[in-house]
Amino acid sequence: MQAVSPAPKSEANILTFPRLGMLSSERALIGAHILVALLAISIGLLLGPAQAYRRAPALQWEIPVFSYYYQALTLHGVLNALVFTTFFIVGFSYFVVQRSLQRALASVTVGWIAWVLMFIGVVLAGFAMLTGQANVLYTFYAPMLAHWTFYLGLALVIVGSWVAGGNIFVTYMMWRRANPGKAVPLAVFATVANFIMWISASLGVAIEVLTMLLPLSLGIVQTTDPQVSRILFWFFGHPLVYFWLLPAYTSWYTMMPIQFKVPVFSDTLARVAFIMIMIISIPIGVHHLFVDPGVSEVAKVMHSLLTFVVSVPSFLTAFNIAATLERAGRARGGTGLLGWMLKLEWGNPVMVSQVLGMMMFIIGGVTGLMNASFTLNIALHNTTWVPGHFHTTLAGGVFMTYMGILYWMLPIMRGRKLFSRPLATAQAYTWFIGMLLFGISMGRAGLEGAARRTDVGSAQVISEYWAPWLNVTAIAGTILLISVVLLFIVVIGTWFFSKGDPEDPAPITTVAPSGAPLWTERWSLWIALIVISNVVMWGPVLLEGLNFVNGFWSVGYPMN
Amino acid sequence: MHIDRLERNYLIAVALVLGVFFAALIAGALVFGVRLPTATAFVNPLALADTQFANPGLRDLGDGKYEAVIVAGMWRFQVGTNEFSETGHEIMRVPVNSQVTFNITSRDITHGFMIEFHNANMEIVPGQVARQTVTFRRPGEYHVQCHEYCGRDHANMFFTIIVEDAAA
Ligand code: HEM
Ligand SMILES: [Cu+2]
Numbered sequence: 001m002q003a004v005s006p007a008p009k010s011e012a013n014i015l016t017f018p019r020l021g022m023l024s025s026e027r028a029l030i031g032a033h034i035l036v037a038l039l040a041i042s043i044g045l046l047l048g049p050a051q052a053y054r055r056a057p058a059l060q061w062e063i064p065v066f067s068y069y070y071q072a073l074t075l076h077g078v079l080n081a082l083v084f085t086t087f088f089i090v091g092f093s094y095f096v097v098q099r100s101l102q103r104a105l106a107s108v109t110v111g112w113i114a115w116v117l118m119f120i121g122v123v124l125a126g127f128a129m130l131t132g133q134a135n136v137l138y139t140f141y142a143p144m145l146a147h148w149t150f151y152l153g154l155a156l157v158i159v160g161s162w163v164a165g166g167n168i169f170v171t172y173m174m175w176r177r178a179n180p181g182k183a184v185p186l187a188v189f190a191t192v193a194n195f196i197m198w199i200s201a202s203l204g205v206a207i208e209v210l211t212m213l214l215p216l217s218l219g220i221v222q223t224t225d226p227q228v229s230r231i232l233f234w235f236f237g238h239p240l241v242y243f244w245l246l247p248a249y250t251s252w253y254t255m256m257p258i259q260f261k262v263p264v265f266s267d268t269l270a271r272v273a274f275i276m277i278m279i280i281s282i283p284i285g286v287h288h289l290f291v292d293p294g295v296s297e298v299a300k301v302m303h304s305l306l307t308f309v310v311s312v313p314s315f316l317t318a319f320n321i322a323a324t325l326e327r328a329g330r331a332r333g334g335t336g337l338l339g340w341m342l343k344l345e346w347g348n349p350v351m352v353s354q355v356l357g358m359m360m361f362i363i364g365g366v367t368g369l370m371n372a373s374f375t376l377n378i379a380l381h382n383t384t385w386v387p388g389h390f391h392t393t394l395a396g397g398v399f400m401t402y403m404g405i406l407y408w409m410l411p412i413m414r415g416r417k418l419f420s421r422p423l424a425t426a427q428a429y430t431w432f433i434g435m436l437l438f439g440i441s442m443g444r445a446g447l448e449g450a451a452r453r454t455d456v457g458s459a460q461v462i463s464e465y466w467a468p469w470l471n472v473t474a475i476a477g478t479i480l481l482i483s484v485v486l487l488f489i490v491v492i493g494t495w496f497f498s499k500g501d502p503e504d505p506a507p508i509t510t511v512a513p514s515g516a517p518l519w520t521e522r523w524s525l526w527i528a529l530i531v532i533s534n535v536v537m538w539g540p541v542l543l544e545g546l547n548f549v550n551g552f553w554s555v556g557y558p559m560n
Numbered sequence: 561m562h563i564d565r566l567e568r569n570y571l572i573a574v575a576l577v578l579g580v581f582f583a584a585l586i587a588g589a590l591v592f593g594v595r596l597p598t599a600t601a602f603v604n605p606l607a608l609a610d611t612q613f614a615n616p617g618l619r620d621l622g623d624g625k626y627e628a629v630i631v632a633g634m635w636r637f638q639v640g641t642n643e644f645s646e647t648g649h650e651i652m653r654v655p656v657n658s659q660v661t662f663n664i665t666s667r668d669i670t671h672g673f674m675i676e677f678h679n680a681n682m683e684i685v686p687g688q689v690a691r692q693t694v695t696f697r698r699p700g701e702y703h704v705q706c707h708e709y710c711g712r713d714h715a716n717m718f719f720t721i722i723v724e725d726a727a728a
């Protein structure tokens with residue numbers, strides 16, 4: 001689907017990309033991002049099953065290498081959910097933007113500067129975590145205190161991602177100027193929306209880190225406020241999950257149709273869905289603070305209501321993608337109400353990983369609505385139900401889709417065939433089964449009262465109600481461990497050893513369908529709405545949390 | 561903007577279902593009294609001696625109503641009782657059908673509070689007073705766990721509530 005760029009030939013930045021390979025500049029920059037992402041999960045993923053074994057009352061095994069449970073858990077959360085995701089998303093976004101617009105990034109040099117910033121950040125934060133000086137988990141709530149390198153490192157990762165986003169915006173604007181009156185391809189639309197949301201949202205955590213945590217860890221200030229830190233973190237924390245999700249949606253909306261050779265059901269509603277997510281994903285973060293003492297019930301109810309509203313674009317996506325898949329199945333001769341499902345490519349790792357990921361995401365979406373229901377939340381908050389839920393969304397739908405992307409992107413990046421299609425397919429199926437069992441068992445244990453983020457291996461009291469379910473989680477962990485091993489075999493094999501040429505071309509379209517609405521690209525209007533909605537929804541929460549009379553009271557507690 | 565007929569009907573159905581769900585939530589809060597903690601008061605975590613938290617304990621307010629003042633700290637709930645379990649953790653006794661309002665704060669970092677099988681779940685954030693009212697309808701022994709990570713012995717930060725039958 002590599003249409004020739006219709007842009008005027010006078011422009012300097014126009015590139016033509018190989019169908020089954022990458023330009024060398026592309027390969028180096030994107031490859032550097034994918035490499036760091038894969039290195040991060042090479043530690044992060046292996047810790048997952050180890051945690052499950054430590055938490056199973058029947059086993060209580062000590063975690064290898066990282067015997068202190070909370071050090072391991074910090075690494076698992078930071079490496080998987082922050083480092084892997086951010087690097088993968090930035091690399092993937094560059095690829096999508098360059099290929100869809102048929103032009104180089106506005107500045108490849110700035111692209112490298114962003115990478116270096118983020119990489120130094122990972123090294124700094126990694127140093128703090130690996131030396132056990134940052135056992136604060138990936139949410140690092142004040143007044144827990146980590147070594148200053150942890151905060152500086154995370155700040156650099158965020159700032160680097162802003163630079164990357166800026167690069168993408170400028171690239172888009174240059175294309176915009178050269179192509180008046182034309183709608184941008186949907187994948188780029190989604191990428192721009194994602195980075196607008198990300199930059200707006202990460203302002204919250206940047207303020208938290210730079211004005212509260214970093215100065216506290218350096219001893220520049222002596223006191224801090226835990227409630228305010230939680231408010232600022234969750235201003236960022238919810239859109240963070242959408243930052244992970246939108247690249248997956250981009251693949252579902254714009255790449256799967258190409259891979260299945262059918263048009264997407266509705267391009268316009270896809271754009272509407274992305275706009276809704278970009279705007280509404282921030283002013284709902286109080287749903288992570290439902291049982292916090294310093295946030296009013298009114299704010300909680302309002303954020304709960306908007307959380308319901310932000311589920312609409314996801315329902316829209318479910319419809320749109322299901323309809324697109326049905327087209328694909330019927331085009332392949334599938335009949336009957338559900339018979340078309342049998343005709344999807346159940347032996348193709350790129351497709352299997354994505355379609356199974358979507359199915360898992362539906363479970364995650366429904367359990368997410370339960371979390372968002374403020375009264376139900378009292379039964380669920382901080383129980384293992386919560387990791388059960390987000391391993392079906394993040395480690396399920398999102399992660400499986402990223403692996404589906406990796407299975408076509410890595411071959412064209414390395415100029416090699418995917419190492420083994422059967423092993424890659426087996427990786428997807430085992431991940432699906434393992435994560436499903438993980439979600440069910442952790443969810444059920446949570447309903448029986450098992451707390452999350454607890455080192456069950458060192459607990460003096462084990463409840464007979466949840467113990468059996470956490471033992472089941474260990475079985476799920478074993479299935480997932482097999483899947484992780486398969487994943488590494490396929491990745492390392494594709495990176496270094498496999499013979500033959502890549503088989504799957506980059507599923508990128510360079511044009512928007514005729515009739516794609518231009519009004520959706522009124523970014524300044526959307527940004528104004530983001531600002532207004534957050535002033536209204538977060539302003540009162542922050543003002544109420546701040547203790548204007550007494551200032552900050554809490555001192556820091558190093559978590560060594 | 562063109563919207564497919566099926567897709568429009570689907571969206572209307574989604575809106576209706578979400579509306580019903582949300583109405584059920586509001587009803588749960590207003591009719592069945594499932595309430596969330598709400599901002600109540602600031603308290604200096606380093607100067608608790610000057611506040612009600614100087615003397616943790618259970619106070620009988622009459623009419624089956626009680627107030628429990630508790631201080632959370634690494635890694636123990638100060639409940640103000642003199643009874644301890646085999647593991648050395650506090651035990652609090654309340655009669656069946658009593659309605660207990662918990663007032664909790666933290667002396668150091670953020671902790672959590674969750675009574676198994678009850679609508680009791682709060683973050684205990686230093687600087688803030690967390691308040692929740694719980695009715696104990698079934699006699700039995702209930703584990704109260706700190707559910708917010710708070711350092712090395714977080715898993716063993718708990719106490720027990722024993723709900724006693726009126727006959728006993
Ligand atoms: C090999 C598969 C995996 C297994 C067996 C696994 C296992 C676990 C377990 C048992 C916990 C809960 C620990 C606790 O609450 O005490 C956990 C937490 C978590 N996992 Fe995973 N996980 C896996 C993959 C992933 C992936 C792919 C991601 C993200 C991309 C991820 C992100 C997280 C996060 C963010 C947490 C929360 C950490 C926290 O509470 O601070 N996990 N995982
Ligand atoms: Cu605690």
Ligand SMILES: [Cu+2]
Pocket residue numbers: 671672706707708709710711714715717
């Ligand atoms: Cu704790």
